[in-house]
Amino acid sequence: MRTTTLKSVLPVLLPAKAKSGSLFSFRLKLWHGIILLCICLLTSTAGFAQSDPIKASVFEILLRWMPLLLTAFIFNIAISMLAMGIGTAAGTVLGLGQISPNAGLRKFCWFITQFFRNSPWLVLLFFAMFLLPFEFSIGGIDIPLPDWLKATIGLSLPVMANMSEIVRGAVNSLPSGQWEAAESLAYSRRQTLWLVILPQCVKRMLPPWMNLYSILTMATVLASVVGVSEVMTTTGRALASEGGRPDLLAPFYSFVLLIFFIYCYPIARWTVYLEKKFAVKG
Amino acid sequence: MKTTIKCIIGTLCLGAAALSGQVANAEALDDIKAAGVIKVGVKADYKPYGFLDSSGASIGIEPELAQDVADKLGVEIEFVPVVSSNRMQFLEQGKIDLMIATMTDKPDRRKVVGIVDPNYYSSGTNILAPKKYGFKKWEDLNGKPVCGIQGAFYNKRTSENYGATIVAFKGTAEAYAALQAGSCVAFVYDDSAIVAKAKEAGFEEYEMPLPTIDDAPWGLAVPLGEEKFKDFMSEMTIDWHKSGRILELETKWGVANTPFAIAMHEKYK
Numbered sequence: 001m002r003t004t005t006l007k008s009v010l011p012v013l014l015p016a017k018a019k020s021g022s023l024f025s026f027r028l029k030l031w032h033g034i035i036l037l038c039i040c041l042l043t044s045t046a047g048f049a050q051s052d053p054i055k056a057s058v059f060e061i062l063l064r065w066m067p068l069l070l071t072a073f074i075f076n077i078a079i080s081m082l083a084m085g086i087g088t089a090a091g092t093v094l095g096l097g098q099i100s101p102n103a104g105l106r107k108f109c110w111f112i113t114q115f116f117r118n119s120p121w122l123v124l125l126f127f128a129m130f131l132l133p134f135e136f137s138i139g140g141i142d143i144p145l146p147d148w149l150k151a152t153i154g155l156s157l158p159v160m161a162n163m164s165e166i167v168r169g170a171v172n173s174l175p176s177g178q179w180e181a182a183e184s185l186a187y188s189r190r191q192t193l194w195l196v197i198l199p200q201c202v203k204r205m206l207p208p209w210m211n212l213y214s215i216l217t218m219a220t221v222l223a224s225v226v227g228v229s230e231v232m233t234t235t236g237r238a239l240a241s242e243g244g245r246p247d248l249l250a251p252f253y254s255f256v257l258l259i260f261f262i263y264c265y266p267i268a269r270w271t272v273y274l275e276k277k278f279a280v281k282g
Numbered sequence: 283m284k285t286t287i288k289c290i291i292g293t294l295c296l297g298a299a300a301l302s303g304q305v306a307n308a309e310a311l312d313d314i315k316a317a318g319v320i321k322v323g324v325k326a327d328y329k330p331y332g333f334l335d336s337s338g339a340s341i342g343i344e345p346e347l348a349q350d351v352a353d354k355l356g357v358e359i360e361f362v363p364v365v366s367s368n369r370m371q372f373l374e375q376g377k378i379d380l381m382i383a384t385m386t387d388k389p390d391r392r393k394v395v396g397i398v399d400p401n402y403y404s405s406g407t408n409i410l411a412p413k414k415y416g417f418k419k420w421e422d423l424n425g426k427p428v429c430g431i432q433g434a435f436y437n438k439r440t441s442e443n444y445g446a447t448i449v450a451f452k453g454t455a456e457a458y459a460a461l462q463a464g465s466c467v468a469f470v471y472d473d474s475a476i477v478a479k480a481k482e483a484g485f486e487e488y489e490m491p492l493p494t495i496d497d498a499p500w501g502l503a504v505p506l507g508e509e510k511f512k513d514f515m516s517e518m519t520i521d522w523h524k525s526g527r528i529l530e531l532e533t534k535w536g537v538a539n540t541p542f543a544i545a546m547h548e549k550y551k
Contacts, residue, residue, distance in 0.1 A: 064336040065336050067336075067337075068334075068336060068337065068338045071338070134375045134377065135375075227365050227367070227368055229363060234338075236327055236452055236453045236455075237326045237327045237333065237334050237363070238334065238336075239453055239454075239455035239456075240326075240327035240328065240329055240333055240453050240454055240455065241327075241329055241333040241334045241335070241336075242455075243329055243454075243479075243482070244329070244453065244454030244455040244457070244458050244479075245455060245458070246455060246458045246459035246462055248455060249455050249456065249459050
């Protein structure tokens with residue numbers, strides 16, 4: 001007779017453990033910042049070592065240009081906010097059009113959405129820059145359309161298309177019971193949408209919307225390609241004004257990276273927080 | 283829902299219909315005086331001709347020339363930074379009244395903007411290359427990578443006539459860095475800028491070895507058809523040459539006096 005040896009008298013089922021660590025548990029701490037700063041310092045001093053000691057140090061130069069670069073960065077933020085506003089408004093309309101009961105309208109909105117969502121942002125930007133006039137007149141009044149506004153419109157096109165998909169996705173993600181319940185209470189379609197569906201969608205749309213904003217903010221530097229005086233253009237001008245010193249390239253572009261990171265990272269953290277908060281408890 | 287969509291479509295149509303405005307300029311000189319401000323297009327990335335100080339203001343040889351014009355007219359000045367690809371457009375569209383932006387005078391450009399005679403400046407094309415390569419003539423660049431600046435007209439010439447492969451960069455800093463990193467064997471640029479750069483620390487091993495080609499005059503420009511303004515600018519330019527103002531500015535901004543500026547000063551003295 002075979003005997004089975006059990007390690008434990010009472011075998012128990014242990015709770016399942018996730019094999020990989022949760023991605024959400026990682027976040028930037030103070031010491032990460034110190035490491036980042038050290039990397040910046042190292043690249044800057046490497047640049048400094050190459051150059052002549054008589055020339056102003058890289059830090060002095062960067063410090064001198066900092067106010068101008070930061071002003072230009074504020075311009076980037078303004079462009080991003082305006083483009084986000086236009087894109088969100090237009091995208092919401094387009095997204096609702098995509099779920100319209102009218103088949104023609106639905107197909108039209110679907111086509112517009114897919115067209116702008118699958119076009120490169122830079123191409124759309126050029127499209128807006130060269131197709132929009134520099135000024136137009138309504139009732140005899142000339143309204144100038146400056147380059148930055150054209151760039152904003154160009155950037156709001158892909159935002160609009162992505163927003164449209166976010167709205168459509170959010171509405172579709174709601175259980176159909178919500179629609180049925182509203183219908184049984186004799187709500188019209190418009191009432192159902194405004195009073196029942198959309199209020200529930202806002203929560204779901206917020207994290208992807210903020211993600212989209214983050215991406216848009218980082219894409220505003222594309223406007224430098226079409227000559228808008230934003231932070232990349234200004235950096236280029238500052239570098240040219242310092243006589244095209246190659247050792248300044250790394251510190252200046254690192255600085256631009258850093259300010260974008262400082263602006264976008266909190267948005268990313270907040271998005272994660274909201275995602276967690278709104279997540280359906282399993 | 284439907285009304286919203288209709289509204290939007292209606293607005294779009296209205297917008298499209300409104301996109302048909304063209305400015306009719308009567309007399310630029312009178313307009314400038316009436317407005318009390320002259321808008322001048324200058325470069326913002328072309329040291330020492332037009333660049334920025336750390337407060338963001340335009341400085342350099344060309345902004346100073348523009349300031350002379352504003353002083354003569356008794357108006358305020360407003361600098362508009364332009365780049366090679368948009369400077370003529372800006373003038374056509376009326377975004378600027380006057381353009382002094384390192385533009386080479388070319389017959390096809392004279393059809394688009396009113397280039398003022400006589401020319402105010404001139405420069406030629408040359409290369410900055412490490413001494414170790416020992417380039418002697420332009421044909422030596424055949425098949426080799428050469429750095430350049432995006433939008434410069436001599437890029438095409440260097441590649442078509444001499445067979446070089448142009449690697450074009452956004453700014454001079456990027457191009458100099460690429461040259462030092464060995465991404466290209468030479469940097470094709472304006473001769474006056476190269477002379478200054480070769481003297482700088484870190485560029486001891488570099489030289490300007492070839493004969494300057496394409497020595498072409500630069501033209502400042504007013505909108506096409508503005509004859510009165512053009513005559514006024516002609517007088518201004520002759521004054522600059524006569525008084526040696528160009529030579530003086532070259533010295534002030536650290537450029538060796540160019541043969542063209544010296545010759546023009548002799549001619550009008």
